[in-house]
Amino acid sequence: MVKRIFALSCAAAMLCTMLAGCGSSAPNGVVRVYNWGEYIDMDLLDEFTEETGIKVLYSTYDSNENMYTKLKSGSVNYDVIVPSDYMISRLIDEGMLMKLDFSQIPNYANIDEQYKNMIYDPTNEYSIPYTWGTTGIIYNPNMVDRPITKWADLFDTDLLDPHSVLMFDNSRDCIAIALMALGYDINTTNPDEITAAVDLLVQQKEDGLVQAYVMDQIFDKMANNEAAVGVYYAGDYLIMLEDNPDLVWVQPEEGANLFLDAMCVPTTCQNYDNAMAFINFMCDNNSYVQNFDVIGYALPSSGATAMLDEEYRSSDILYPSQEYLDTCTAFINLDQASLELYDSEWLRLGMTQAGN
Numbered sequence: 458m459v460k461r462i463f464a465l466s467c468a469a470a471m472l473c474t475m476l477a478g479c480g481s482s483a484p485n486g487v488v489r490v491y492n493w494g495e496y497i498d499m500d501l502l503d504e505f506t507e508e509t510g511i512k513v514l515y516s517t518y519d520s521n522e523n524m525y526t527k528l529k530s531g532s533v534n535y536d537v538i539v540p541s542d543y544m545i546s547r548l549i550d551e552g553m554l555m556k557l558d559f560s561q562i563p564n565y566a567n568i569d570e571q572y573k574n575m576i577y578d579p580t581n582e583y584s585i586p587y588t589w590g591t592t593g594i595i596y597n598p599n600m601v602d603r604p605i606t607k608w609a610d611l612f613d614t615d616l617l618d619p620h621s622v623l624m625f626d627n628s629r630d631c632i633a634i635a636l637m638a639l640g641y642d643i644n645t646t647n648p649d650e651i652t653a654a655v656d657l658l659v660q661q662k663e664d665g666l667v668q669a670y671v672m673d674q675i676f677d678k679m680a681n682n683e684a685a686v687g688v689y690y691a692g693d694y695l696i697m698l699e700d701n702p703d704l705v706w707v708q709p710e711e712g713a714n715l716f717l718d719a720m721c722v723p724t725t726c727q728n729y730d731n732a733m734a735f736i737n738f739m740c741d742n743n744s745y746v747q748n749f750d751v752i753g754y755a756l757p758s759s760g761a762t763a764m765l766d767e768e769y770r771s772s773d774i775l776y777p778s779q780e781y782l783d784t785c786t787a788f789i790n791l792d793q794a795s796l797e798l799y800d801s802e803w804l805r806l807g808m809t810q811a812g813n
Contacts, residue, residue, distance in 0.1 A: 485510035488731040491527075491535040493718070494519055494673045495693070498751040505738045511731045519672040520627035528553060534725045536732040542717050543629070543788035545584050546577040550790060554583045555722045561733035564740035572757040575717065576789060584719035585736055588754035590691040591777060591785055592630065592714045594707035595675075600685035607710040608638040611686065612661045619665040619813065623678060623687035624658075626670035628803035629788060630714065631658065634688060637711040643786050646795040655802040665812035679704060690716075691774050692754030706774050712784035717757070 490502075494517040502513040518524040521544040527533050528548075540548060548554045559565055565585060572586045596605045601616060610616055611624075611634065625631040633643040635654035645651060661667055668684050675687045680700035694706045720736045722729065738744055745761035755775045756762050762770060769775055777785075791799070 486728055486731055487512045487514050488537060488728050488735045489514045489516075489535045490537045490735065491516055491518060491524065491533075492537075492539045493517060495676070495696075496539070496752055498748050501739070501744055501747060505735060508738065509731075509734050511734060513735070521629070522627055528723055528725065531725070534727050535723055536726045536728045537735055538721050538723055539587050539718050540721060541788070542575065542577040542719070543790050545719060545721060546790035548721065548723070549578065549583055553724055555724055555726060555729070556582045557585065557722060557736070558729075558733055561730065562737045562740065564737050564742075567740055567742050567745070567758045567760055569757055569759050572717065576787070578719070584721045585740060586757035587718045587720050587739070588692065588748075588752070589715070589717040589757060590755050590775070591708070591782075592633075592688065592690055592716070593694070594686065594688055594709060595679060595694050595697060595704055596686040596707065597679075597682060597701070597703050598705055599703055600682065605686065605705075605707055607707075608634050609711070611688070612638060612657060612664075612666070614664050614666065617666050617686065620668040621685040622661070622666045622668060623675050623684045624661075624667055624670050625688055626672050628799050630688075631670065631806075632799060632802070633714055633788070634658075635661075637709070637713070640711070643714060644789050644791065646791055648798055651795070651798055651802060655806055658806050659809045662806065662809050663812045667811060676700075690754070692752055694774065695753040695772075708773075708777060708781055712781075712786065715782060715785035715787045717787070 488511050490513055492515070502515060506512055518527065521541050524538065524540060525544060525547070528538070545554070562585065568586055572589070574581045578584045594605055594608070594611070598604065600621065603616065605616070611622055625634070632651065632654050635657040636643050636645060636650065639650070639654060639657060641650045641654065671678065675689050676693070676697060678684050679687050679697050682701065691706065694704070698704050720739065722732050726732055739748070742758055742761040742764060745756050745758055746764045749756060749765060
């Protein structure tokens with residue numbers, strides 16, 4: 458059963474982060490892990506230490522872009538990171554990832570073939586899948602006048618009340634919503650299309666529909682009915698549903714982003730063998746299932762998936778039909794000029810004044 462451990466995980470993450478600056482007495486050293494917030498069963502870290510003698514120094518980030526900036530600064534030394542597909546491609550292109558030693562990762566055999574040799578890592582040397590899923594819309598039907606079915610509904614002033622929408626607080630996910638609402642490819646490099654998408658987001662903000670741009674803050678806001686509508690990731694919806702059973706998940710008519718997050722080793726790694734041990738541990742099917750019980754994301758191992766309760770194995774939220782997946786698109790890394798345009802347009806949105 459998926460369960461909430463937010464207070465525990467946050468406290469443990471802060472403790473591990475503090476320990477990162479204090480050294481460690483673990484007999485086999487440490488492994489420094491940098492992961493998304495609310496994205497691991499913290500008990501697994503203790504179990505890994507018990508099994509290997511390696512202490513985990515754990516800290517979190519809230520977006521691929523923030524993680525990239527931190528790594529690019531050269532001021533941090535993490536051993537394992539968990540970026541998303543398009544960011545993995547960027548890190549490979551910029552020489553920021555180390556090749557993995559698969560001889561030290563026998564549990565890689567648990568990964569299904571369909572998640573190997575992905576477009577972001579075509580030579581299958583730099584990453585091992587962690588989880589996958591889709592983006593979508595979460596809303597409370599008691600707080601809107603009619604069902605929400607598509608991304609375009611998030612911009613409808615006749616449907617939504619002022620300050621009722623929570624949008625992604627990262628450029629790629631947020632701009633993608635507007636691109637899909639306009640019928641454009643989420644990987645477009647056409648400046649006119651990118652600008653038009655941000656124009657739509659600016660209008661949404663000026664119309665007063667946006668309450669906030671959020672990441673992990675969405676959990677409490679949707680649980681407490683502080684917003685009518687939010688956009689987020691499928692696995693997290695199941696966690697929110699436990700706190701607020703009124704919430705509904707929408708697979709938008711226009712399709713969605715299909716994402717895969719994977720474990721990688723940055724070139725700043727100082728504990729390579731320990732990193733291999735940690736990745737191998739997390740690829741164990743029992744670890745995948747235990748982690749699922751907390752974070753609720755689809756698994757890249759059919760062996761692990763078969764160990765889940767039937768309600769999750771057959772969930773079209775976690776494991777959408779192939780028909781729906783065919784309407785979804787994975788992010789790819791973009792050329793530098795397009796990345797700079799996304800950044801400048803994101804800044805323009807941030808400088809826009811919200812309406813009343």
